[in-house]
Amino acid sequence: MNSVKIVFMGTPEFAVFSLEALLDRGYDVVGVVTQPDRPKGRKRELAPTPVKAYALERGLPVLQPEKLRAPEGVAAVTALSPDLIVTAAYGQILPKSVLELPRFGCINVHGSLLPRYRGGAPIQRSIIDGEKKTGVTLMYMAEGLDTGDMISKVEVPIENEDTAGSMFGKLSEAGAALLVEWLPRILDGSAGRTPQNGDEATYAPNLSRDDERLDWNEPSRRLFDRVRGLNPMAGGFTTLNGEVFKIWGARVPTADDAKLSAASAALPPGTVLESGANGIRVRTGDGSLVLTEVQPAGKKALAAAEFAKGARLTTETRLG
Template sequence: MRIVFMGTPDFAVPSLRSLLDGGWNVVAAVTQPDRPKGRKRELTPPPVKAFALERGLPVLQPERMRAAEAVEAVAALKPDLIVTAAYGQILPKAVLDLPRLGCVNVHGSLLPRYRGGAPIQRSIIDGESVTGVTLMYMAEGLDTGDMIARVEVPITDEDTAGTMFEKLSAAGAELLLEWLPRLADGTAPRVPQDDALATYAPNLTRDDERLHWERTSRELFNRTRGLYPMAGAFTYLAGEVFKVWGVKAPDAGDFDLRPEWRAAAPGTVLDTGPFGIRVRTGDGSVVLTEVQPAGKKAMSAAEYARGARLPLGTVLG
């Protein structure tokens, strides 16, 4: 069985590794083009390309998978099965129709919930306590194909988008390896999704990253960890972007405001100390634990408040 693997970020690497370590015949890896990264904007290969080259795999990097030359390049590989994991482009029908065993995708949610490009981040932002991975056949719609199997993975208060990417990528690789024999012999099940239960997880925007302090403490906590360590959450301090990388999970004390704090507007700095920076929210307060002022490196909130002599009553926005 000739397998073509399509994926781009770190999330996809365990699935590709599981195929190779399991002895399956992966004939090529298809990934996104190299992109400039970092302050120096150096051209950087995606993780899947780096790993594929380490293992001696041919790599294709079409700018647009819908382009005729890209379709022809994949067709020339004569795939029996295409496996994708966070590839980052929608496959056209011309590609979906190529392999005799179809195209399958390792998706980071319990479909039909969280269809789209940011299921892991948005499940945390939404305060979900359980997510998972779905192995599915690909169709022309956005994550609408029939399901093969699912596995649940809990989300704890200690989890961030970063830890959940690791957990779900590992779970997805195991799920893929478990079901490959039945994909190979054509006996894998096809369970249609219930579209009435579908929710969506579009890619994150700049406004998704901004902390709106009138929200509840729990919502702000979830948003911050759902954005860590990728884009990170932000607010404004004295008109400049002020990144918030860490927020302590709210506890009972965060809702029991002192009398002098109760009239403060959301976003007001209520207190600072070794614990961090306490900020008024829509229903109480949260404690910031790690921040990054404009033009500086990330640091503990306590260190920043001490060095900047952050005045109580300062309003973040």
């Protein structure tokens, strides 16, 4: 069955693991579809997607339609005559004309335990929401947003020290393993399919600038989860002296040092309570949060303790 012609669709590093697994198992990937090159960095130079870069390394033809549902996009995929389409974080919804192309259907490696966290940012939002576990779902694709029948799932715990970056790594590996485990059964028709319960569905839309803003009125744990859910993609941000001040790392104080003095408890959320070798401690809605890695406007990220050395932060300093 490895002679089955597969078209792979994916964009970020998450998808590279699944593409690599297919190739290493000897499957015939006849083409790769990924998002167009986008400008990146301060110089705004066009950069290939991780999937494109990897596909070119492996000598695979790459398609980059601006809109897959446009006639030229559909025609380009049709010309590859796929028997199966495999997607992983591609970033566009497949039109019905593409879904109906392959005889074995279209399957997707999705980074959540469906029907929870349908959408484009399931990994980040599961961390931001304080979930203790997430996972990967292998599913058949349908016209709706991540609404297709499920083939299999694997759970992955979210540890306290995990960030979106570390979870992307864990789920990338889990998704690739799940894909190649089930692919033989998908191709011989023995995989089966389980409809999703739409009543249990939640959604994970792509993150906006508002999602990155830290509201110091929120509880410490909520702020901590938001910071790690935004690392290393965008980072959480607040303001310091009227300028953007990014927060890349933080920790919730332990029970022993979480108690606030009467004077500290009277200060408004966002107030800097302490700064020094242990980081920058900030008043929150229910206590405090210790910042461990920060990035002042126009500067590189650095340890909060290093920043505190020359920043002259006092209890008169208020973030946000």
